[in-house]
Amino acid sequence: MMYGRGLRGLALATAFTITVAFALVFFYAPLDANQGFIQKIFYIHVPLAITALCGFVFGGVLGAIHLRTGDRKWDIRSYVAIHMALIFGVGTLFTGTIWAKASWGHWWVWSDPTLTSFLIVMLLFATYQPLRFSIEDPERQSRYASVFAIVCGAFVPLNFLAVRLAQAYVHPRVLTLTGGNLPGSMRLTLLVSMVGIALLYVTLWKYEMAAKSTRMQVRALRRLLLGEDSVAPPKRSAAPS
Amino acid sequence: MREGSREEQTPGTWRTAGAVLRKDLLLELRGLDTLPAMVLFAIVTFVIFHFGLNQATIAGQEAAGVLTVTLLFAAMLGINRLFVAEREQGGFDAFLLAPVDRSALLIAKATALFLFLVVLEVVAVPAFGLLLLGPSLGPRLPGLIAVLALGDVAFAVIGTLVSAIAVQTRARDLIGPIIGLPLLLPALIAVARGAGPLLAAQGSGSPPGKWVAILALYDVVFALLSYAVFDFLLED
C-alpha cells in the first residue's frame, strides 16, 4: 500500500489547521480570569489526551484485524498506532502537569478520576514495547502484541467507566466538556484544536508507515537481487519488520 | 492460512479442563512450591505493614486497602508460576497435540489459580484479622467473602491471560507483573472500596452494591475477552 499517497495534502491540511488553532488560542479565546494565560495550555492538553486514548483503541482494532486476517501488515499498523499514541500520551501528561500547577482549584479542571484513569492506561501501554522486545520469534511477537493491543484497547473505555462510576457518588460534579459549561468562543477554539491534533496524529501515522514500508521493500529487493546474505538479519527489536 | 473454525464446545471441553486441572493440582501437591510461598508472603507482608504503618490496629478503608494489596501481590507470585511447568517441560506441546478444545487450558488454569487464591485467603484473612484488623472479623465475614470471591475471579482470569503471554517472553517474571498490575487496578479499586465499609469500626454486614456490580461486570467482560483471544496465544 502506498502510504505516501496523499501525504503531502494531509500534511498541509494539518499545518493549516494547527496554525488556525494557534491563532484562535492566542487571539480569539478569552483570557481566563483566575489562571491567566497559562490556562490556554488546556487547548493542547485536552486534544492530546483524547487523541492518545483514541489511538490506543485504534491500535486495538488494528490488532484484531491482524489476528483475523493473519496479514502482518496490520500488526505494523497497530504498532505504529500505539507507539504514536504513547508519544501523544506523554505529551498529555507533560502539558497536564504544567496546567495542574496553574489550575489549582479551578472549577473546570480535569478532576481526579480522569487523571487516575489516564495514568493507569499509560502505565499499561508503557509495557507494550518491553513486551515486544522480549519475544524473539517475529511471528509470535506480532501475534502476542496484537492480543495485548486488543485486551488493553478494550481496557481503556472500561477503565474510564469504572473509575468514573467510582467518583460519581463521591463528587457529584457534572464534568461535560462540550456542554453548557464552556462559553462558545472556548468551544470553537477547542474544536479546531481537536481537529488539528487529530490530523497531526493521522499524518504522523501515515508518515511512519510510509517510512517503514519503504524500508521493508528495500530490504526485500536487496534480498531478491543480491541474494539472501546481502541483508543482515535485523537485530532483536520491538518494532515489527 | 488459519486453522478452520474451532469445533463447537463439546462436553469434551469440560472433561478436558478437568483433566488438566487435576494434573495441575497433583503437580502442586507433589511439589508444593507455589501455594506455601503465597501464604508465607502474605503473612510476612502483614507484619511489614504493621511496622510500616506503625499502628496497633487498622480499620475501615485503610484495612481494606492493606488486605487487598497484599492479596494482589501474593496472587502475582502464583500468576508468575502458572504456566512455567508447561513451558519448561513441554506441557504446551503435549496439550496442543491432543484433539481437544484449546480453551480448556484457559478454563483449567484460571480455575487452578482461583482455587489457589481461595486457599490463600482461607489462611491469610484470619491471619489479617488476628494481626492487623481492629474490629472483629466474624460478623463481616459473609460480605467480605462475597467481595473477595468476585475479586478472585478477576485476578484468576486476567492472571491466566497475562501469565500465558509472559511465559513465552524472555523476561517472564517481570513482564507478568508489569502488564498484570495495571490491568488489575480497577478490580483492586473495586475490591478495596467494596471491603472498606465492611471493615469499618461501625461497619455494616453487606458490601456496597455498586462495587459488587462493577466487579461482576469486569469479570464478565474480561472472561469473554480472554476466551476470545486465548487461542491466538497457543497457536504457532
Next chain:
Amino acid sequence: MDPHPAIELRGLVRHFGERTVLRQVSVSVPAGATLAVLGRNGAGKSTLLRILATLLRPHAGEVSVLGEPLPRQAWAVRGRLGLLAHEPLLYRDLSGRENLGYHARLHGIAPRRVEDVLDAVGMRERADEPVRQLSRGMVQRLAICRTILHSPRVLLLDEPLANLDPAATELVAPLIGRASGATRVLTSHDPRAALAEADLVLGLEGGRAAFVTSPDRVEPAALERLYA
C-alpha cells in the same frame, strides 16, 4: 490398501522472521511407508516434523495428512498423529503412570491402555517413580509410550532411538518400527540406519529438498554434500 498418500507436501514454505527455513519442499508418502528425512542440524528436519504434527502452520504451499489439509483441518487429524520429539513431553514431578494417565485422559483413551503400553516397553515396575528419577533410556521409553498411547496412524519420530540400548531398541521395534504398520516419518543423525529403515528418502539442504528418492537410488555424493 489405501491408494491415497498418507502424507502429501507440495511446495511447503515456512519462515522464521525474514529467514526461510523450509523452501518449496514437496514429497508424497504412501500409507504404511517410511520416509527418512536426512540433513544437517538446522536444515529444517524438526520444523518439517512439527508442521506435520500440526504444531506449526505452513506459510505457503499445501500440506495434507491422512487426506486432511492442514492447517484448516488440523483438529480433525490431530488424534491420529503421534510425535516423538527431542523433549519427552513428560512432567518430571509426576510418575510415568500419572503422566500417561494424563495423556490418556486428553486423548479419551481407556486407562487400561496405559498398563498395556507400560508392559510393552518393560516399564511396569518403575512406572510409579517420578520421571526425574529415571535414566534417560527409561524416559525415552516412556516418551515412546506417550507417542503410541492413542494408536496413531502416522508416527513422526525425531531421533527415536536416542538413548536406547540394544535391548530396549528391540523392545520398542514393534511399537514404532516398520512392524507397527503406521506411516512413519523419521529423522536420524545416522544416515545409514535411517536408510536401512526407509522406503523413501528426503534430503534437506538449507531448507530445500536436495533429493527425494528411494534408498537404493541415493547417490553417495549427494549424501555427503548434505552433511558437509
